[in-house]
């Protein structure tokens with residue numbers, strides 16, 4: 001982990017209220033693992049704001065300069081609003097890479113990624129880094145088509161042939177109608193491991209026995225025929241409120257089945273089954 005004053009290479013609104021900011025940070029770009037995060041000093045606020053590492057330039061090809069990372073952020077309050085106003089060329093104070101990211105068993109071939117809303121952020125880096133050696137399917141859930149971040153053209157730019165995106169929208173304006181968790185059961189037979197990032201309610205649903213998919217069509221499994229399925233081998237990234245971001249203040253401690261854990265230091269990635277979901281609050 002290192003603190004850097006990096007230049008902002010670009011800061012672009014990619015969807016309403018959602019920005020991609022590229023920042024010069026060579027050591028973070030070189031070391032970043034999917035699921036890790038950086039904290040950013042926003043204005044003069046005491047608490048730094050955490051953001052997943054969304055992409056890193058050594059792996060994105062010719063479009064980006066070397067030694068940069070990207071964060072994908074939604075304007076949620078005063079810190080992210082301040083960030084959204086920053087311009088290319090300005091300096092920004094970032095600390096990272098922080099935390100423990102996603103892990104893959106060596107024998108796993110088929111990886112299922114599940115993104116709810118802005119939870120797509122760390123899963124794009126995951127796709128970049130693993131899709132040359134693994135079959136990757138990303139279920140991308142959002143409220144409407146306008147809130148879906150990745151289309152197939154962008155997917156081709158960031159990943160390899162063996163990746164596919166399955167869009168799901170709550171209003172049915174693109175892809176399947178419903179939520180990302182509605183179609184999970186379709187992929188259970190296929191997936192060796194599952195990786196998720198999204199709201200706490202999405203994880204709470206995933207931790208319960210899954211119902212067979214009410215949606216038919218593109219699924220790779222036989223979800224329609226099964227019931228009371230449990231997700232196994234599922235890792236989730238927890239976005240709880242943080243203090244210091246590197247394990248010193250214990251402000252983000254949660255109670256897990258393995259004892260007390262600091263989300264910033266022991267996570268933010270945890271096994272779905274290790275979390276006592278009733279006790280987790282943002």
Ligand SMILES: Cc1cc2nc3c(=O)[nH]c(=O)nc-3n(C[C@H](O)[C@H](O)[C@H](O)COP(=O)(O)OP(=O)(O)OC[C@H]3O[C@@H](n4cnc5c(N)ncnc54)[C@H](O)[C@@H]3O)c2cc1C
Nearest residue numbers: 049050051052072073074076077078079080121239240241
């Ligand atoms: C490990 C980690 C990775 C994250 N990655 C991303 C990311 O890639 N993209 C992204 O947009 N956001 C991400 N977040 C959430 C992001 O840190 C918060 O949205 C941000 O700190 C809000 O700052 P603010 O000053 O704009 O909001 P504030 O003014 O502090 O709060 C505004 C609203 O945002 C909510 N909020 C504050 N902190 C969090 C939080 N940690 N998680 C969820 N809601 C919060 C508050 O409850 C409040 O409703 C991540 C959080 C963590 C812990």
